[in-house]
Amino acid sequence: MILKYLFSSDSEAIFSRESVVERLPSTKENLDKFDVSKVFEDLKSGEDGYVLVIETSPDIQNALSYDGVVIGLKLYFQFIQNGIYNFKIVLAGFEDKASFFEYCEYSNFLKCPGVEYFNLNGNHEDLGAQVSSVKLVNHNHALTRLKHVHIDHPSHYDSHHAITNEWCVFRWNNMFGWKSENVQGNLNQTLYFQYLDTLHHIREKFKKKKHKKPTTINGIENKKIVFIDDEYNKGWYQLFKKLFEVNSGATLVPFRDFDKCTTKQELISAIQKFVDREGEDTDCFIIDLRLHDEDYAEKDNTKLTGQIISKYIKDEKNRGNQIMMFTASNKVWNLTEALFKTGISAYALKESPELNLNREESYLLYCEFVKSLRECIRRSYLKDIIRKTEEVSEGLDSLQVNNLKAIGDLLLIHDSLTLDVVALTMLIIIENHCKNHFENIGIRGDTILRKKLTGMNYEDIKVIQKCEANRQDVTIFGFELSKNGSHSNVTDVKFYDKYKRREEIKPFVIPQPSDITLITSVLKYYHNLPEHICRKVVKLKYKRNTIIAHQGGDSEISLKDDILVLFHDVICKILSSK
Amino acid sequence: MIYLVEDRKDRLSRLLKSGVPSGIEMLDMSEMNKENINDIISKIDNPTAILLHSSYTFPSDKSLTMKDVEGALKTIHPNIKIALFSGGLDNAIITERFVNINSADMYNRLPLFMDRYRETGECKLEILTYGISYIVNHLKQFQISAGRMLMNSQDREDWKKTLQKLILRVDAQITLEELHSEKQQLKDWLQDGLKKGEPPSKDIVLNQIQRLINKSQVS
Numbered sequence: 122m123i124l125k126y127l128f129s130s131d132s133e134a135i136f137s138r139e140s141v142v143e144r145l146p147s148t149k150e151n152l153d154k155f156d157v158s159k160v161f162e163d164l165k166s167g168e169d170g171y172v173l174v175i176e177t178s179p180d181i182q183n184a185l186s187y188d189g190v191v192i193g194l195k196l197y198f199q200f201i202q203n204g205i206y207n208f209k210i211v212l213a214g215f216e217d218k219a220s221f222f223e224y225c226e227y228s229n230f231l232k233c234p235g236v237e238y239f240n241l242n243g244n245h246e247d248l249g250a251q252v253s254s255v256k257l258v259n260h261n262h263a264l265t266r267l268k269h270v271h272i273d274h275p276s277h278y279d280s281h282h283a284i285t286n287e288w289c290v291f292r293w294n295n296m297f298g299w300k301s302e303n304v305q306g307n308l309n310q311t312l313y314f315q316y317l318d319t320l321h322h323i324r325e326k327f328k329k330k331k332h333k334k335p336t337t338i339n340g341i342e343n344k345k346i347v348f349i350d351d352e353y354n355k356g357w358y359q360l361f362k363k364l365f366e367v368n369s370g371a372t373l374v375p376f377r378d379f380d381k382c383t384t385k386q387e388l389i390s391a392i393q394k395f396v397d398r399e400g401e402d403t404d405c406f407i408i409d410l411r412l413h414d415e416d417y418a419e420k421d422n423t424k425l426t427g428q429i430i431s432k433y434i435k436d437e438k439n440r441g442n443q444i445m446m447f448t449a450s451n452k453v454w455n456l457t458e459a460l461f462k463t464g465i466s467a468y469a470l471k472e473s474p475e476l477n478l479n480r481e482e483s484y485l486l487y488c489e490f491v492k493s494l495r496e497c498i499r500r501s502y503l504k505d506i507i508r509k510t511e512e513v514s515e516g517l518d519s520l521q522v523n524n525l526k527a528i529g530d531l532l533l534i535h536d537s538l539t540l541d542v543v544a545l546t547m548l549i550i551i552e553n554h555c556k557n558h559f560e561n562i563g564i565r566g567d568t569i570l571r572k573k574l575t576g577m578n579y580e581d582i583k584v585i586q587k588c589e590a591n592r593q594d595v596t597i598f599g600f601e602l603s604k605n606g607s608h609s610n611v612t613d614v615k616f617y618d619k620y621k622r623r624e625e626i627k628p629f630v631i632p633q634p635s636d637i638t639l640i641t642s643v644l645k646y647y648h649n650l651p652e653h654i655c656r657k658v659v660k661l662k663y664k665r666n667t668i669i670a671h672q673g674g675d676s677e678i679s680l681k682d683d684i685l686v687l688f689h690d691v692i693c694k695i696l697s698s699k
Numbered sequence: 700m701i702y703l704v705e706d707r708k709d710r711l712s713r714l715l716k717s718g719v720p721s722g723i724e725m726l727d728m729s730e731m732n733k734e735n736i737n738d739i740i741s742k743i744d745n746p747t748a749i750l751l752h753s754s755y756t757f758p759s760d761k762s763l764t765m766k767d768v769e770g771a772l773k774t775i776h777p778n779i780k781i782a783l784f785s786g787g788l789d790n791a792i793i794t795e796r797f798v799n800i801n802s803a804d805m806y807n808r809l810p811l812f813m814d815r816y817r818e819t820g821e822c823k824l825e826i827l828t829y830g831i832s833y834i835v836n837h838l839k840q841f842q843i844s845a846g847r848m849l850m851n852s853q854d855r856e857d858w859k860k861t862l863q864k865l866i867l868r869v870d871a872q873i874t875l876e877e878l879h880s881e882k883q884q885l886k887d888w889l890q891d892g893l894k895k896g897e898p899p900s901k902d903i904v905l906n907q908i909q910r911l912i913n914k915s916q917v918s
Binding site for chain 1: 706707709710713756789790791792793794795828829832836839840842843844845846847850902905906908909912913
């Protein structure tokens with residue numbers, strides 16, 4: 122059995138006759154830096170058991186700090202983590218056991234197997250007899266008892282928020298096999314981390330290489346992401362820079378001026394100015410909920426700085442702006458306020474040391490984060506729609522403005538069914554406009570336009586050529602045939618230059634002005650919209666008529682975001698056209 | 700006079716709900732730079748203690764740090780007590796004239812610290828460090844100190860001398876006014892013991908000190 126005494130030099134004379142004495146520093150400053158691994162390494166060689174007698178308060182001026190107990194805990198963690206169970210830790214102090222229990226924050230340590238208290242008021246020579254027998258410590262029993270020690274996070278993490286940030290940065294960096302940079306608190310050196318490490322084998326889990334996950338996020342290239350988090354410089358910025366910019370081609374713009382603002386109002390004003398400057402072309406805002414110290418005491422969650430900034434971005438700047446709340450708060454009322462009242466797009470959680478210890482949970486939370494980010498980026502077109510709506514609204518009557526606003530509001534709703542309905546509604550608006558306008562085209566003096574669109578359905582190119590030769594005012598729309606030659610799948614309208622050879626194509630002129638003719642002619646010749654837009658309008662009309670109305674076609678209707686943007690553009694253009 | 704140097708006014712209002720306790724003078728160091736530091740510090744009137752935000756940013760001289768200020772204070776006002784507070788600190792570290800402490804802890808304990816200062820004129824950094832437990836910390840300091848002294852005394856012939864030294868140590872180390880009667884009782888008890896043919900043994904003396912602590916806790 123190896124008997125080792127850990128005492129300050131001031132108490133050395135007491136135990137100088139004893140077996141092995143390791144001097145502990147006698148100032149708290151140095152005790153905080155004391156490296157227990159050296160003591161542990163010295164002991165590892167013994168096979169008959171180890172007994173460590175540790176002075177509870179080596180620094181007399183900081184008697185209530187019980188730094189010896191902290192050192193004892195750290196050694197206990199080392200023993201348990203390394204599978205060494207033939208040891209005993211004896212905490213020795215001049216106070217009685219009751220007093221120790223009353224004042225030592227970690228007094229429950231005494232309830233752990235292999236830990237005892239020795240009151241030095243008695244004859245200290247009894248100590249040798251008391252510790253002579255070392256019983257094997259049961260691993261599970263030790264872990265169960267350690268849970269009752271209640272080691273809280275260090276107080277320099279003045280909030281749960283701060284430690285969660287550092288924890289999450291640490292975990293995510295580990296997940297990618299990256300080194301945590303700028304993590305200021307040295308979390309893994311703290312008693313708290315070592316405690317969790319012992320209970321949950323955190324480090325061991327991250328050592329496994331297979332945990333490394335993909336570090337590229339597809340779909341965010343060339344996108345601009347604004348990051349507003351008071352902890353940005355504690356590892357997040359470096360992590361996101363690597364993840365978003367270096368690996369995924371996006372641009373990351375953090376708000377950096379937290380230190381320049383003292384009051385909450387100053388901070389809010391500074392962030393609002395930053396949003397005014399950077400927000401216009403931003404595809405996604407990542408915002409923390411609590412950005413100022415005052416937020417930690419705030420009872421009204423609508424007054425949290427992150428909520429105030431989010432409301433500013435949505436209500437004052439652009440309802441279509443995409444915001445992801447990235448926060449340590451798992452409170453459902455914060456989530457409800459942010460999602461359903463402020464109207465942010467996503468709410469992603471920073472994992473916390475208490476709740477997210479499972480290795481896979483890091484990955485799952487990260488996946489949720491990526492999914493939310495990509496969704497925000499995908500829907501960033503909404504800000505353009507809302508902006509355009511406001512731009513064109515000035516010259517419109519109130520009914521048209523309300524219709525456009527209603528479309529904008531519906532687009533902000535996430536579900537795909539609503540988006541389909543909105544797209545089809547927009548199509549109806551375009552169709553009606555074109556039909557009405559077709560009759561009115563004559564007003565602008567283009568009297569021949571109607572004539573242009575009448576004629577026969579010609580499939581013979583010679584007839585068309587003849588028709589053209591005789592009537593210079595005929596305009597020809599061509600419709601591409603499907604591969605099997607069926608007309609039912611004709612969806613793609615093309616406009617042919619009169620003077621171009623077109624023997625190789627199969628154009629036809631519709632005998633009466635059909636809906637397609639009306640739409641395409643008004644869009645192209647009256648509103649000067651490019652051919653590809655006319656084609657897309659016709660294509661959706663075809664899909665609606667065949668797939669939705671008659672359940673024909675070979676696939677369900679698929680509306681991509683660009684169609685929504687395009688249709689909204691068309692509507693804005695045709696409505697604002699005088 | 701107790702001075703406070705704090706550039707984070709929001710923290711001040713958040714942590715001191717009832718405002719800055721009376722008797723504290725806010726000190727503005729925004730004009731301070733390396734040229735005028737000694738001049739400004741020498742003009743601080745009758746400083747008993749100064750509470751400094753360790754990450755204070757000096758707008759006039761970015762290279763200036765609180766370490767510079769601390770050094771100048773110690774030189775110009777050698778008797779001053781200094782509390783350096785920071786949000787990035789975990790545990791407090793106290794020495795005779797200096798304490799390094801977490802900001803939130805410091806502000807929480809500041810009213811008690813100032814109450815004591817106003818009532819007695821005593822500037823007890825222990826109150827900033829341990830709050831209401833400063834009396835217990837004070838007694839435990841004595842307990843450890845006395846324990847070490849008695850345990851180190853191996854020579855039975857000198858036991859009476861040791862106990863006499865202990866009485867001197869009681870006088871020197873139990874200095875809080877609140878413990879005046881307990882201190883006197885302990886001294887009386889030790890002196891009575893010395894008068895007996897067989898003075899109280901080491902464990903009896905140490906148990907008596909423990910009883911003193913237990914009693915002070917109750918009171």
